[in-house]
Structure formats: structure tokens, C-alpha cells
Amino acid sequence: MTATVAVHGLFLGGSEVEAADGRTFPVIDPATGEPIAEVADAGAEDARAALAAAHAAAPGWASTPPRVRSRILRRAFELVTERAEEFAALITAEMGKTLTDSRGEVAYGASFLEWFAEEAVRIGGRNAVAPSGFGAISVVQEPVGLCYAITPWNFPLAMITRKVGPALAAGNTMIVKPAEATPLTALLMARVLTEAGLPPGVLSVLPCQNPTAVSDTVFADPWLRKLTFTGSTAVGRMLLARAADGVLRTSMELGGNAPLLVFEDADLDVAVDGAMAAKMRNGGQACTAANRFLVHNSVRAEFVDRLTARIEALRVGAGADPGSEVGPMITERQRAAVHTLVSAALADGAVLRTGGTPLPGNGFFYAPTVLDEVPADSRIVSEEIFGPVAAIRGFDTEDEALAAANATDYGLAAYLFTTDFARVQRVSAALQAGMVGVNRGLISDAAAPFGGIKASGLGSEGGSEGLHEYLNTKYVALPKY
Structure with a gap:
């Protein structure tokens, strides 16, 4: 590794830290085939630390007023917009797309932060008199719980924001495993969210070269309630089988043709x-x-x-x-x-x-x-x-x-x-x-639902539909007064 290659940590507890075992892996510039950075390689111990941080942060974040969550996401949108050239250059460096395409992705990715900042204050419910006249019906929407996001390499910012945006707007904590090829943009996005006011532990980012140890640890946690994945249909099918064991809520954006x-x-x-x-x-x-x-x-x-x-x-x-x-x-x-x-x-x-x-x-x-x-x-x-x-x-x-x-x-x-x-x-x-x-x-x-049918996936990202993927519906049966 040359002196010009930066070393980046995992994002845990509101800051970057080394992997527990000190391992790193290279990030390669696809335009040259040469390394541009070294990134901490997360393992099972790091996943356990992220889970502990998420558990500790969950009650406070779920009870944070929607307006406060909205302001944090809005501030993150503003920061990404202000730093658009930095994000675009980083996306191009690690993913290879042209700067024109990267700038387009930054605008698109930021739009999810803006959209879900607005949706955070529109989490609704309903109240009605039971048709029988015997009491009342109250329906409320609550955070689904701890979320695990697995994101691809082709849109390293937008695939993060369209999962993190609704998860945080709804009051959930989240662990993100970015693609091995493009972890740098995810780490920068986590730093920006922290700068915008996101409390430590609400979001962790765990780059890793071999995802098995991280995913096995996260899936084994009984508090995990939601899996969201963008990637191939073949991997999606395997993850759905894993999700079935915990009866997890899933959003799967899979292959296309x-x-x-x-x-x-x-x-x-x-x-x-x-x-x-x-x-x-x-x-x-x-x-x-x-x-x-x-x-x-x-x-x-x-x-x-x-x-x-x-x-x-x-x-x-x-x-x-x-x-x-x-x-x-x-x-x-x-x-x-x-x-x-x-x-x-x-x-x-x-x-x-x-x-x-x-x-x-x-x-x-x-x-x-x-x-x-x-x-x-x-x-x-x-x-x-x-x-x-x-x-x-x-x-x-x-x-x-x-x-x-x-x-x-x-x-x-x-x-x-x-x-x-x-x-x-x-x-x-x-x-x-x-x-x-x-x-x-x-x-x-960002204002429209993004998702497919058949082998292309389950659920939607974006639009008002995207927020509901991260909410549970609770019915409260009230007595007649």
C-alpha cells in the first residue's frame, strides 16, 4: 500500500473505527485497476458492536419527534447538495461512472433525503367508531424496528439514501452493509448524517470483503425485524430464505430484463x-x-x-x-x-x-x-x-x-x-x-414507488409507499365511553 492510499474505518457509534481484528481490504479504481483506498474489513465482532449500538439507540430514536427526524434528514439533504462535487468525485473514483452520471446520481440520491424528510411528519393513522357501535377503532403506525440494508455497487449513494431515508424517517435504527467494491460513498454519507445531527448508534456502516460473518451475526439477532436488499435475484432468493427464519419484513429490489x-x-x-x-x-x-x-x-x-x-x-x-x-x-x-x-x-x-x-x-x-x-x-x-x-x-x-x-x-x-x-x-x-x-x-x-414484480422483487422504494415499508400497523381497540 502506498502512502497516498487513504485508510478508512467502519462507521460505528457515530465515528469511524478500525475493525476489531485490524483487517482491511482495497478499494479498486475500475478505470485503472489500481487501489485508491483501504477500508476496514468488518467481521462478526464488529457486527455485534453495531447491533449493541443500535439496540441502545433504538428507544430514543423511535421516540424522537417526527419534526426533529425531519430536520435531520433535511439538513443531510442540504449537506449532500453543498458537497455534491465531493460526492460525485468519490462515486466516479470507486465505481467508474462518468462525472456527469455521478453528478446525476448525487442529485437523485439527495432527493430521497429531501422527500423522506417531508414524509417523516406525515406518518398517519386513523380513528373511527366501530360499525357495531361497540367501542372505537384506533390505527397507528410505528417503527418496524432494527433494519439491515445490503446495497449494490452501481449506485453507491442513491441505493443508500433510498433505504436509509425512509428507515430513519420512520424512527428505525439501521445497519448497512455496502457493496465491497464501493464502500467509500456509504461511509461519507454516514459522516454527513452524523454532521446533520443523527444520534450515535442509529446508523452503522460495515464494509466487508466476505459478508458471511457480518450477515450471519445480524440475522441471528432476535431484534432484527427488517431486511432490505438491492442486488441479483439469485442472492435475493437466498436472503429471502434467511429472512423466513425470523419472519422478517423484506423489501427486495432484484434483477431486471x-x-x-x-x-x-x-x-x-x-x-x-x-x-x-x-x-x-x-x-x-x-x-x-x-x-x-x-x-x-x-x-x-x-x-x-x-x-x-x-x-x-x-x-x-x-x-x-x-x-x-x-x-x-x-x-x-x-x-x-x-x-x-x-x-x-x-x-x-x-x-x-x-x-x-x-x-x-x-x-x-x-x-x-x-x-x-x-x-x-x-x-x-x-x-x-x-x-x-x-x-x-x-x-x-x-x-x-x-x-x-x-x-x-x-x-x-x-x-x-x-x-x-x-x-x-x-x-x-x-x-x-x-x-x-x-x-x-x-x-x-424519489416521489414515485420504485419496485418490480415476479423475480424482480418485493415491495417499493420511494414515494409514500417507500415509507410504509418501514412501519408496522397497530390496531388499538378502544371501549365505548
Whole structure:
């Protein structure tokens, strides 16, 4: 480790501390393959310390007036906004996305703090006379209890704030295990929340290289009441099985395989702009990224030509480089997985329009790629790509397009482009997805519920629905006076 590589601790009890056994692990810049920091490697003893801190802080935080919780979250929003460039530079350094994308993530991530600061004072209930006349019904909302959040690497700030925001607004304590690849942003966010006034112990952040010891310890705690996870469906299924033992409340935002449908009456300028946003944001490393392009055959040639020209012109480079439009893959393993899918599609008969290869030199870069005439049975159609690759197929009828769009175990996001409002209503109703974008490629909003159906998950994040994921409903039966 060189002298220029900073060392960061775990976040416990309101400050950064060393891991109990003193171990650390490196954080790698995906643009160079070189370490940029060392981070404390949490283990079982550290998890027990975080649990003890959460238990101690829980009664006081749950009884903190909602207005006070709101002000802390509002102040955290202001601090993140003030330090937007610091957050953006850190996200780019550890995750690789361009500074433009990182700045967008900072604004998006901060918006969850702002939204849930407002929602904290709107936790309601209801009172009513029982229809029988025998007494009254009182319904109240209470904090669900200790929460465990496991977050991914692709949006290291936003995936934290959209879990921490509602958990804290509702009065819960929380332990966060950030992705091994991107722990630095999570640690900075914890420091900012403490600066905003969050009491020690309410939030702990436990980076670790091997999550088994930490997760096993947290799951064994009888006070754990909520699990929230964003990541792959395969890992989500294993975590759901673990959660069943404790009958935990769960929010699971899992894998996606989003279709993007372009109908014959679509405005192609709008469709190509939307396709670029839905596919290339974050270098395609997003669960909502368009995975399968389904384009009406009467406009497919023109759409493919336009999209290819746009994608071919993208400038690939380190995220921190001025003018860079596509950064690296997060790891060499992820780049290899993308290339395997592209190679298999070409072997199946897909037509390569541009890209299709890893780029030479340092870092984990992959050429932005367009594949046309992708066979329906190709792996790239059924598996999440998670890279800068647009896989295109044609269709002739609306029913054919819908059948192809819904032919997946996943159901997170879907996109459609048309100028026919009746078609908008028909198709958005028929698409099997938790979120549908109409003539737009960006759909995420802190004020809207984010979540999927089928193998894409359970529950919602964002919107008023996101707060209810962290609240229990209690009915109090009152006597007649």
C-alpha cells in the first residue's frame, strides 16, 4: 500500500473505527485497476458492536419527534447538495461512472433525503367508531424496528439514501452493509448524517470483503425485524430464505430484463433519445437499463442506423476525464460476463453493428455495442446484460411485441414509444412490470414507488409507499365511553 492510499474505518457509534481484528481490504479504481483506498474489513465482532449500538439507540430514536427526524434528514439533504462535487468525485473514483452520471446520481440520491424528510411528519393513522357501535377503532403506525440494508455497487449513494431515508424517517435504527467494491460513498454519507445531527448508534456502516460473518451475526439477532436488499435475484432468493427464519419484513429490489418497445408510429427522435438514456446511463450498469430492444420492422432499419450512430460516437474513458461519456465496467469479471453474452449472441446469428469487444489498456472498458437481429433464444435476451450493449429484435404486431416483452421471469421496468394514446393505455396495462416509461428513458423519481414484480422483487422504494415499508400497523381497540 502506498502512502497516498487513504485508510478508512467502519462507521460505528457515530465515528469511524478500525475493525476489531485490524483487517482491511482495497478499494479498486475500475478505470485503472489500481487501489485508491483501504477500508476496514468488518467481521462478526464488529457486527455485534453495531447491533449493541443500535439496540441502545433504538428507544430514543423511535421516540424522537417526527419534526426533529425531519430536520435531520433535511439538513443531510442540504449537506449532500453543498458537497455534491465531493460526492460525485468519490462515486466516479470507486465505481467508474462518468462525472456527469455521478453528478446525476448525487442529485437523485439527495432527493430521497429531501422527500423522506417531508414524509417523516406525515406518518398517519386513523380513528373511527366501530360499525357495531361497540367501542372505537384506533390505527397507528410505528417503527418496524432494527433494519439491515445490503446495497449494490452501481449506485453507491442513491441505493443508500433510498433505504436509509425512509428507515430513519420512520424512527428505525439501521445497519448497512455496502457493496465491497464501493464502500467509500456509504461511509461519507454516514459522516454527513452524523454532521446533520443523527444520534450515535442509529446508523452503522460495515464494509466487508466476505459478508458471511457480518450477515450471519445480524440475522441471528432476535431484534432484527427488517431486511432490505438491492442486488441479483439469485442472492435475493437466498436472503429471502434467511429472512423466513425470523419472519422478517423484506423489501427486495432484484434483477431486471427491461424491454424497450418502439412502435411503427413512434417519434424516432424521441425514441432514440429515450433508448440512449435507458441503455447507456451508468454504462448500462443499472437494473432498469433497457435489456431487450423490440422495434417494429417497418422502422427498425432506421432506428438501428440512428442508434448505432449515436452509440458509435460515444467517447469511452475514465469517468474523471473531461468529455468521457462511458466509463469502465466495475470489474474485469463483469466485463468478461458482458463479452460472453455478446459472443454467444453473435454465434447464434446476431448481426454486429458496432463494438463487441473489450478495449485494450488499463481498466475494465468495453466498447459500446449494438447487436441487430438477435435470435429470440439467445442468452442475451433472457439474461441481464449489465453493460453498454443494445440487443435489438424486430416485431410485426402489437400482440407479438407484448408476448416477447413479457416472456421473462423478470418484471422491474419496461419502456414504450408511441404517439397513439390508446396504445399507451393498452400496452402499459399489458406489460408485466412494476414500472413503465412512456416516451421517456429515465423513470426514477424519489416521489414515485420504485419496485418490480415476479423475480424482480418485493415491495417499493420511494414515494409514500417507500415509507410504509418501514412501519408496522397497530390496531388499538378502544371501549365505548
